[in-house]
Amino acid sequence: MSRADAPTAETGRRTRRPGGGPRPRKGWTARRRDLLAGYLFVAPQLLGSVLFVLVPLALVFWYSFHEWNVLVGSFEFTGTANYERLAADPALPGVLAATATFSAGLVALNLSLALALAVLLNQKLRGTVVFRTLFFSPVAVTLVAWTIVWRFLLQDDGGVNGLLSAIGTDGPNWLRGETTAMIAVIVVQVLKNVGLNMVLFLAALQGVPHELYEASMLDGAGRWTRFRRITVPMISPTILLTSIITVVGSLQVFAQIDVLTGGGPGTSTTVLVYYLYQNAFQFHDFGYGATLSVLLFAIVLVLTVVQWQMRRKWVVHED
Amino acid sequence: MRITRRTMVAAAAASPIALAACGGESDDDGPVTLRVTVWSANEDHLALLNGIAEAYLADHPEVEAIEFDPLPFEGYTSTLTTQIAGDNAPDLAWILENSAPDFVTTGALVPLGDKLSSTDGYDVDDLVPAATELWRHDDELYAYPFSTSPFAMFVNNDLLAEAGQPTAAELAASGEWTWERAVEAGAAVRAQTGADGIVIRDFDYSGWDNLSTLWTGWGARPWSEDGTECGFAEPEMVEAMDFMHRSVFEHEAMPGPGTTADFFAGEAAMTVTQISRAGLLEDAAFAWDLVPLPAGPAGEYSVIGQAGIGVLAVAPHPEQAADFLAFMTGPENSQKLAQYFPPPRQSQLTAEVLGQANPLLSPEQLQTVVIDRIDEGVVKPSHTGQAQIDQAVRAALDPLWTADADVEGVLTEVCAAIDPFLAR
Numbered sequence: 020m021s022r023a024d025a026p027t028a029e030t031g032r033r034t035r036r037p038g039g040g041p042r043p044r045k046g047w048t049a050r051r052r053d054l055l056a057g058y059l060f061v062a063p064q065l066l067g068s069v070l071f072v073l074v075p076l077a078l079v080f081w082y083s084f085h086e087w088n089v090l091v092g093s094f095e096f097t098g099t100a101n102y103e104r105l106a107a108d109p110a111l112p113g114v115l116a117a118t119a120t121f122s123a124g125l126v127a128l129n130l131s132l133a134l135a136l137a138v139l140l141n142q143k144l145r146g147t148v149v150f151r152t153l154f155f156s157p158v159a160v161t162l163v164a165w166t167i168v169w170r171f172l173l174q175d176d177g178g179v180n181g182l183l184s185a186i187g188t189d190g191p192n193w194l195r196g197e198t199t200a201m202i203a204v205i206v207v208q209v210l211k212n213v214g215l216n217m218v219l220f221l222a223a224l225q226g227v228p229h230e231l232y233e234a235s236m237l238d239g240a241g242r243w244t245r246f247r248r249i250t251v252p253m254i255s256p257t258i259l260l261t262s263i264i265t266v267v268g269s270l271q272v273f274a275q276i277d278v279l280t281g282g283g284p285g286t287s288t289t290v291l292v293y294y295l296y297q298n299a300f301q302f303h304d305f306g307y308g309a310t311l312s313v314l315l316f317a318i319v320l321v322l323t324v325v326q327w328q329m330r331r332k333w334v335v336h337e338d
Numbered sequence: 339m340r341i342t343r344r345t346m347v348a349a350a351a352a353s354p355i356a357l358a359a360c361g362g363e364s365d366d367d368g369p370v371t372l373r374v375t376v377w378s379a380n381e382d383h384l385a386l387l388n389g390i391a392e393a394y395l396a397d398h399p400e401v402e403a404i405e406f407d408p409l410p411f412e413g414y415t416s417t418l419t420t421q422i423a424g425d426n427a428p429d430l431a432w433i434l435e436n437s438a439p440d441f442v443t444t445g446a447l448v449p450l451g452d453k454l455s456s457t458d459g460y461d462v463d464d465l466v467p468a469a470t471e472l473w474r475h476d477d478e479l480y481a482y483p484f485s486t487s488p489f490a491m492f493v494n495n496d497l498l499a500e501a502g503q504p505t506a507a508e509l510a511a512s513g514e515w516t517w518e519r520a521v522e523a524g525a526a527v528r529a530q531t532g533a534d535g536i537v538i539r540d541f542d543y544s545g546w547d548n549l550s551t552l553w554t555g556w557g558a559r560p561w562s563e564d565g566t567e568c569g570f571a572e573p574e575m576v577e578a579m580d581f582m583h584r585s586v587f588e589h590e591a592m593p594g595p596g597t598t599a600d601f602f603a604g605e606a607a608m609t610v611t612q613i614s615r616a617g618l619l620e621d622a623a624f625a626w627d628l629v630p631l632p633a634g635p636a637g638e639y640s641v642i643g644q645a646g647i648g649v650l651a652v653a654p655h656p657e658q659a660a661d662f663l664a665f666m667t668g669p670e671n672s673q674k675l676a677q678y679f680p681p682p683r684q685s686q687l688t689a690e691v692l693g694q695a696n697p698l699l700s701p702e703q704l705q706t707v708v709i710d711r712i713d714e715g716v717v718k719p720s721h722t723g724q725a726q727i728d729q730a731v732r733a734a735l736d737p738l739w740t741a742d743a744d745v746e747g748v749l750t751e752v753c754a755a756i757d758p759f760l761a762r
Contacts, residue, residue: 087423088444089419089420089422089423090419090422090440090441090444090446091444091445091446092445092446092651092652174596174597174598175594175595175596175597176596176597177596192594192595192596193596194596195543195595195596195736195739195740281544281732282729282733283544283732283733283736284733284736284737284739285733285734285736285737286733297725297729300416300419300420301415301416301725301726301729302723302725302726302729303419303440303725305423
């Protein structure tokens with residue numbers, strides 16, 4: 020900054036303000052060229068973000084103040100009518116409860132399983148590479164294909180119950196019971212994505228200096244104490260990162276619900292994004308769909324800010 | 339770092355100037371291209387449609403091309419409405435019967451009456467009134483029901499014989515072809531062969547409107563004729579659904595929720611579906627028959643599934659589209675379409691015309707199952723705001739599909755769930 024703000028020798032010779040102060044040169048200084056090059060480099064990304072993120076976001080807010088029925092061809096400004104409808108929507112409490120159950124279940128199961136797998140597969144044992152690949156491979160599978168296969172496996176006469184009956188247990192009709200359907204949707208999603216968090220945790224674990232463990236062992240710390248006092252604090256930034264992306268991802272679940280349960284049985288697995296989809300794309304009510312999107316946006320924003328703020332309390336290196 | 343206005347301008351200028359290039363298709367006087375959304379990607383269907391389009395293009399220089407754009411059947415209406423919302427509406431669209439009221443009564447379609455009656459040789463009076471009823475609003479026709487296909491029962495005679503049951507044709511001949519008897523036969527097949535009994539195709543404990551192929555036999559209906567009163571809690575419906583419930587959970591004559599059985603793969607003794615599925619039996623390894631739906635307590639009946647084609651009000655070229663629709667559905671082309679889709683024209687509802695399309699079906703089968711039934715057929719349920727009602731009924735019906743369900747209680751809840759929508 021200071022170099023560019025200071026008058027160059029050339030500037031000093033050629034231009035003087037009436038007040039006598041130096042004035043920056045209008046030509047192409049090296050700094051300006053650097054700046055321009057920088058902006059040119061970020062321009063495509065910036066333009067993409069504006070076009071495909073900011074503009075749609077603004078439009079969603081705008082649409083949420085309208086009644087927009089595509090079939091009828093109506094688009095009328097209705098003020099806060101959609102928000103009043105949102106506040107009085109009798110289906111919304113159930114939808115939010117299903118969303119909260121799904122998110123809580125998914126985040127808890129995903130993070131604990133990912134961490135457990137990462138710790139297990141961080142040992143120097145034969146075959147860990149095979150297992151790492153095995154647990155990570157679902158991440159690379161197409162989501163819908165993965166879910167369709169699970170739909171077959173979870174049928175009453177499907178593979179999961181076949182396996183259970185082989186060991187002498189009768190499994191439930193997974194996708195037809197309200198509780199079992201929710202469990203099934205959560206587990207299918209966890210198995211799909213747990214590998215990603217596992218890899219992130221693995222990388223973090225491998226970054227923990229070995230001397231710390233050696234020192235603590237000399238001090239007589241057991242396996243659990245070492246995990247709690249050294250491992251967890253040292254990888255806490257990764258725990259923060261994975262929890263934020265998992266929470267945000269859990270709130271955006273759609274394809275799994277659509278393929279596995281269609282929001283049922285009853286409305287037990289109708290989460291917010293699925294309800295939004297129903298209103299906008301099945302009931303042709305884009306205005307109310309946009310209002311639900313704004314609600315979703317607000318929820319994601321609040322949860323992310325809360326997690327970010329809480330990091331000071333438990334993430335090491337964040338003082 | 340300071341961001342000066344000039345650098346911002348430079349950054350903006352560096353970006354592709356693509357924005358300015360964005361814009362709709364130019365609407366000059368040159369030849370136009372018509373786009374038609376359909377849900378069939380069947381090559382034979384598309385070849386037939388393209389053949390009709392080519393014949394039209396030969397005489398109509400104002401139209402340059404006609405594109406048939408197959409969308410997946412799953413979510414067809416959602417995709418179509420999303421295209422409309424995205425300012426990318428097709429000119430013509432196939433419309434499913436269950437969304438017919440939403441399209442017909444809302445001004446989403448262009449009225450066709452004047453165009454059709456002013457087209458030489460169209461013969462509007464040949465259209466069967468029962469077939470066009472769903473597609474009319476205030477005495478005006480908004481879409482042409484190019485496919486009007488009754489539901490019927492396909493029967494696997496081998497499985498019935500294996501279970502020691504008479505064939506459906508034998509039961510029909512002796513006047514015993516009733517739901518009660520069909521379920522008895524289905525239960526016997528299940529108990530003795532392990533295959534499933536009766537599959538109401540596409541129901542799958544979700545597509546409840548397919549159950550109209552059963553409850554109509556009890557004289558039940560989901561809502562009153564004017565669409566304002568719920569019919570789910572009426573005695574006829576309770577009786578029909580109780581019958582269905584017992585067939586599934588007590589007699590095990592129908593596969594339960596979460597299980598699948600494909601009749602056409604020989605996994606079930608009977609299935610309720612439309613005749614267009616007969617093609618799946620071309621290489622069937624079992625003896626089969628096609629018979630009308632069994633009689634219910636209210637007597638014999640039939641249920642029709644329909645598909646219409648209409649011109650969207652927001653179509654880029656509505657006039658040319660309406661003209662093509664009149665050409666495509668006139669007597670000559672209607673006969674060609676009859677190869678795959680039973681036509682709504684009285685003069686073409688003959689075993690001979692329908693036989694061209696369905697070589698696997700005998701003239702008797704076509705006569706008893708299709709021709710005799712189109713006039714009196716009840717069209718599958720539909721209502722304005724069908725998607726919301728559909729969703730509400732599905733969710734409220736879910737508790738019915740457990741062994742210990744309180745049928746009447748669940749159906750009362752269904753009415754409570756859809757009353758607000760019916761009242762609109």
